[in-house]
Amino acid sequence: MTTLREPLSTTASAASGDGDTTTYREAVGEAIREAMLADDRVFLMGEDVGAYGGAHGVSKGLLEEFGEERVRDTPLSENGFVGAGVGAALGGMRPIVEIMTVNFSLLALDQILNTAATVLHMSGGQAAVPLVIRMTTGGGRQLAAQHSHSLEGWYAHIPGLRVIAPATVGDARWMLGPALADPDPVVIFEHGMLYNASGTVGTGPVDISTAAVRRRGDDVTIAAYGGTVALAMQAADELAADGVQADVVDLRVLRPLDSATVADSVRRTHRLVVVDEGWRSGSLAAEVATRVHEDVFYELDAPVRRVCSAEVPLPYPRHLEQAALPSVARVVAACRALTGHG
C-alpha cells in the first residue's frame, strides 16, 4: 500500500493545524457518520453496508449507531436500489447510495444516466436529484477481469453529474459534505487500493469544483486522479533525484473537469503527462490531453503523453496485472522522454 504524503497545497481548506492521522477507509466512514449526525435526511443504502460493515469496511459501526432505517442493507439489485435512491432524493431525502464496485455499477447505469442525470433537464428544471453515489474503483488487487475496471471516464462524460475522485485522506474526509450539499447527483470514486492508505485528515470542507496541485515543479506537469496520484507523487520524487521538478496536479473533480488548473501548470512547464488507470483508448486522459492541446497548444514543447492501462481486461496474475496498470516507472519514463532526460 502506498501512503500518500501530505499535499503541498490544496485549493481547499487553509491547511489547518489538525494533524490527526487516519486511514482513507476511516476518513470516508467518519465523513458519512458526520453527515448522518448533522442531517436527518442523510442515509446510507447499498449491498452489505450494514451488518457486514461495508464490503471495504467503510461503514463498520454505522448500523449499530444509526439503525436499520438509516443504514440500509439492500438486496443484490443495483438498478433497483440506485433507482430507489433517485426517488428518495426526489422525495426530499439526501441518500448516499453505495455501489459495491464500479464493475457492478453497469447494472445501474440506466438509472444513473437516463434518470438521475437527466430528470432535472427533462422536467425543465423542476426535478433536482440531490443524490450521492459512492463506489470503489480500480485494479491492483488481483481481482481479475470482471472486478478491476476503472470507468471514471465514462461517468465524467455524463452531463448532469458531478464526478469526484478523492485521492487523499483529507479529500476522502471532506468532499462528502459538499457532495451532499450539491443539489444535483454526485458520483464519488474511491480507489480500492487507497482504503488502507493513511494520512492527515486536515480540516474541511474541501471544495469540489477544482483540481489540486499536490506538488510544485517547473519542468513537467503530471496530471493524475484517484489511485494514480500516489504514482505521480512517487514518480516526481524519482525525477527530483535527477533534477527534474514535476508539478503534480490531482484532477480530483472529473466532471466538470477542471482542465484550467492543468493548463495553468502547463503554461509554466510546457510538458504534460496524464496518468489514468482507465484503458487508453477513450480514456479520461484523452479528454485532458485534448483540452490542453486545445487551450495551450502553443505552450507545449511536445505532445501530451498518456500513461494508461493496457487495453486488456485485467489478468489475475500479479506480474501481468502490474504490467497492465500504470506504474511509477512508466510515469517516470514518460516524463524523461518529454524533458529530454531519457
Place this chain on the structure above:
Amino acid sequence: MTTLREPLSTTASAASGDGDTTTYREAVGEAIREAMLADDRVFLMGEDVGAYGGAHGVSKGLLEEFGEERVRDTPLSENGFVGAGVGAALGGMRPIVEIMTVNFSLLALDQILNTAATVLHMSGGQAAVPLVIRMTTGGGRQLAAQHSHSLEGWYAHIPGLRVIAPATVGDARWMLGPALADPDPVVIFEHGMLYNASGTVGTGPVDISTAAVRRRGDDVTIAAYGGTVALAMQAADELAADGVQADVVDLRVLRPLDSATVADSVRRTHRLVVVDEGWRSGSLAAEVATRVHEDVFYELDAPVRRVCSAEVPLPYPRHLEQAALPSVARVVAACRALTGHG
C-alpha cells in the same frame, strides 16, 4: 433527411458496376437476410424484430421468410436477451442481437462488457463470442433526453469488442457479413437519421478494420463517423465553394480505431476537425484528437478542433435540439477557423 452521396473512394470493394440504389434501412435488412440464407447458425433476436418488423423497419418481412425460431421477438429484457445472445454464440450460433436503441443498451452493458468482451480473455483464449449486436444511435428526431444518446465512444473504449458505424448504404449492406465472420463480438451502430437515406449498394464485403476516405482535399481534414459523415460531406461542399478543399475521413471502425488513416490525411492537410455527435467531454473525438496530437504533432498547423454535441441531455424542441447537435455550419466554421478563411 440527408442523402449521402457516393463515396469517392473506399478501401473496400473495387467500386464495382452495381449501381442499384436503395435505402440504408433496406440495405441493413438485405444484409441480415443474406446472412441468414447463407448460414443456418445466424439468427436475429431482439425486441419487436419479428411481428412488428423492427422498430426501425429493418427486419420487415424476415419473420415471414424465416419463421419465429430464427427471427425471435424477445420480452423487454435487454440484459437477459443480450446475455442469451452471448450464450448462444458460445454455443456455436451466430446471433445478431438487436438492441432497439443505444439508450436501452445501458441495461445490457454488464453483459456486453463483463461477459461478451471479457470471457475470451478470462478463459485464457478458450471462450470466443462470435456475437453481433446492432443498435440504433443518435439524435435529431426530437425524441428528447432519454432517446437521443450517442454513446459510440463508450463502446469504443471496451477491449475485446470491435465497434463499427456504417455511414453509407454500401457499408450498411456489406459490413454485416465480415462482422458475423469475426470470431469476437462486434457492435454495430446505425444512426437513426440514416435509415431513410438512399445510395448505391455497391458490392462487398467491405473491410471492417479501416477508415474510409470519402472525399479528397488538401486543405483540411474532417474526420466523422455514422450520422455526422453526411454533415462533413456537406461542409466540404460549402468549403469547396470558397476554394477550401477538405479531406473527409469516415472513421467507420471505432474500435480498433484506425487513426492511422486520419494521421495520413493530416500529414497532407496539417489541420483536423473531428465531428462527433457524442457530448464533447470524454467524446470519441477526444481520442481521435489525442492520437493525432500524439502521432503527427509536428505536422499540425494548429490544434485539432472538435465539433461535438453540447453537454446537455437533448431537449425536445427542434430549435434547441438542432442547436445542441453538430451542424454543417459548425463544421464549416471550425474548418474556416483552421484554414484562416474565417
Place this chain on the structure above:
Amino acid sequence: MPGTADVALLRSMLRIRRFEEKCAELYSAGSIRGFLHLYIGEEAVAAGVMPNLEPDDAVVATYREHGHALARGLPMRAVMAEMFGRVDGCSHGRGGSMHLFDIGRRFFGGNAIVAAGIPTAVGLALADRMAGRTGRVTACFFGDGAVAEGAFHEAANLAALWQLPVLFCCENNYYAMGTALRRYESQTDLCLKAASYEIAAWPVDGMDVLAVRDAARHAVAAVRGGSGPVFLELRTYRYRAHSMYDPDRYRDRSEIEKWKERDPIPALSARLQEHGGLDPAGERALQDEVAAEIEDAVAFAEASPLEPVDDLERWVYSEAGTR
C-alpha cells in the same frame, strides 16, 4: 346510483380522449413531433385510479402519460404547450410528450425508459416513510411490457421487503409495442409476479371506469394504511398504434373492434343516462365544454414562445440558490 363523481369520471375520460385526438391531428400537422404514444382506449385506468389520490400523494408514469397528467390535474394548457415544446409547457418545453412533469402536483413524469420509473416510485415512497410522512401513497403506472424488465422485479422486492406505500398500477394492454403478452411472458397472469414478492395483487377490468375506481379505492386505502404495496393489473387495450411510427401490422383489426365494443366512455355515458345522472343535453354540454378547453389549450400552446437558443445549456445543473 351514479352521482356527480361519476360525471366527473366521464369528463376526465373525455378530456383525455379529445385531447389525444387533437394531438394526433396536430402531429400530422407537424406542431407536435418526436414520439407520441396515445392512451386512447385506456382512459378508464388513469381516470379511475387518480381520484383516489390526495394532493400529497405522488404519481410516476411512463411515456404514455398524457392521460395521467390530465387526470392528476395538470392544467391542459401546460400539457398542450409541452407537446408543442413551448416555454409554458409543464416541463418548460424541454420534455415533450414523453416527459410531462409537475413537481408541485407531485407528478414525477414521464419516464420513457420502460420500467425505469418503478424504482423512482419506490424511492419516493421510501422518502415518505423515512421522513415520517405516514399516510402518503406513491402510485406508479407502467405497462405489461415493463414486467419483463429486471427493474420491475428489483423494485417490487424492495417495496415489499420494506413495506413501502407504493401502488403498482400495471396497465396491461396485452402488447409491448408489437409483441403480444403471450409471446413474451411465459406466465401471462401478471398478478403472480407480484405475489411472488408477497405483494397483494388483483386483476381489474380496466375498461370499466367504475370498477377501476372502486378497486383503486380499496388498494389505495390498504397502501395508505401502511400494510405495504399493492399491485393492480388493469386489463385494458390500446386502440391506436403504439406510436405515430408504428405501422400496426401485428394484430387483427377485429381484435381492436372487439375491444372497442367495451369502450369505457360510451359505456359510462349510457349508464349515467340510464340512471338519470346525465341527460343528452348534459352530455352535449360536457362535450362542448371539453372541446372548448382543448381549443383554448391549443391556442395557449400556439401563443407560447419558444425558449431562446441561448438558454440551451440551462437545467443540466441546478441553478444557484434553487435549494
Place this chain on the structure above:
Amino acid sequence: MPGTADVALLRSMLRIRRFEEKCAELYSAGSIRGFLHLYIGEEAVAAGVMPNLEPDDAVVATYREHGHALARGLPMRAVMAEMFGRVDGCSHGRGGSMHLFDIGRRFFGGNAIVAAGIPTAVGLALADRMAGRTGRVTACFFGDGAVAEGAFHEAANLAALWQLPVLFCCENNYYAMGTALRRYESQTDLCLKAASYEIAAWPVDGMDVLAVRDAARHAVAAVRGGSGPVFLELRTYRYRAHSMYDPDRYRDRSEIEKWKERDPIPALSARLQEHGGLDPAGERALQDEVAAEIEDAVAFAEASPLEPVDDLERWVYSEAGTR
C-alpha cells in the same frame, strides 16, 4: 443400498473439501491471491448434481465454483494451477479462482458478476435447441442472492417462454455476503419466483448428497425430455466466510455449528460404513488418495511457469485462425 456410485459421491465431496482447505492455506501463504470464495459446507450440491450430467451437457457457475469445476471433471492439476495464475491453469492462468473455464468439458466458467451467468446458460440452451441438439441440458449454478437481480428474472422468463433445456440450480446458503436472505427478499420461498414463470420448482436438502443426486436426476430427466426448464432450490450453508476479506461479523457462531452437525461428508461416510459400502480402511484409503491428489496438484501448480509479460495483450481478441 449404497453402492460404488455413493462412494464416488463421497470422493467427490472430499476432493472439494480438501482442495479448498489447501487453498485457504495457500492463500495465507500468498500463493493464491485476489478473491477466494470457499464452497466448504456446500459440497453436496455440486457433487450431487454433476453426476447426472453427460459430457455434452453444459455447466455455468459463479465465482464460488471450485467444487463445480472439480465435480465436472476438470483435472485438479489444472484447477490448482489456475489458482496460482500459472500457464497450465484451466484458464491459462488469466482467470484465477473466480474464472475457471474448460470449454472442452463444456464448463463455461466462473462468472463473478452475480446472476450474470444465468443469461449465458439460457443462450447455451437456446443454441442447443436451435442447432437441433436435442437431449442436451445446460445446468446453471447461482446463489440465493442472484434471485434478487433482474438478470435472473429476465433469464428465467426467456427459458420458460422458449421452453429451453436449462436446469436452474439455486444454491440457497441463506446469505448473500453478509446479508441474510430474510433481510433482502420479501418472500424467502425462492421456488415461488420460478413458479411465477411457470417453471417447475422444488426445494432440496442440499446437505444430503443422496437427496441432491436423486432430485437432480429427476430434474435433469425432465429437462432433457424437452419439457422446459426446472428450478431446484438447494438448501445449504457456507461454513467459511464469504471470501478471504470477510470478517464474518453478521452471523452467530452457533448457527454455523448447527449446520455443521448436518455436514454431508461424515453423514455419507457413516451411512456407507453402516450399510457396508465402505469400511474404515476403505475410508482411510480414500482420504489418502485425495490427499495425494492434492499434493500432486500443488506440486504441479508450483512447477507451472508464469506467462511471459510480453504476452500481456493476448486473448483480448481471438488469434487468427482460431475458427
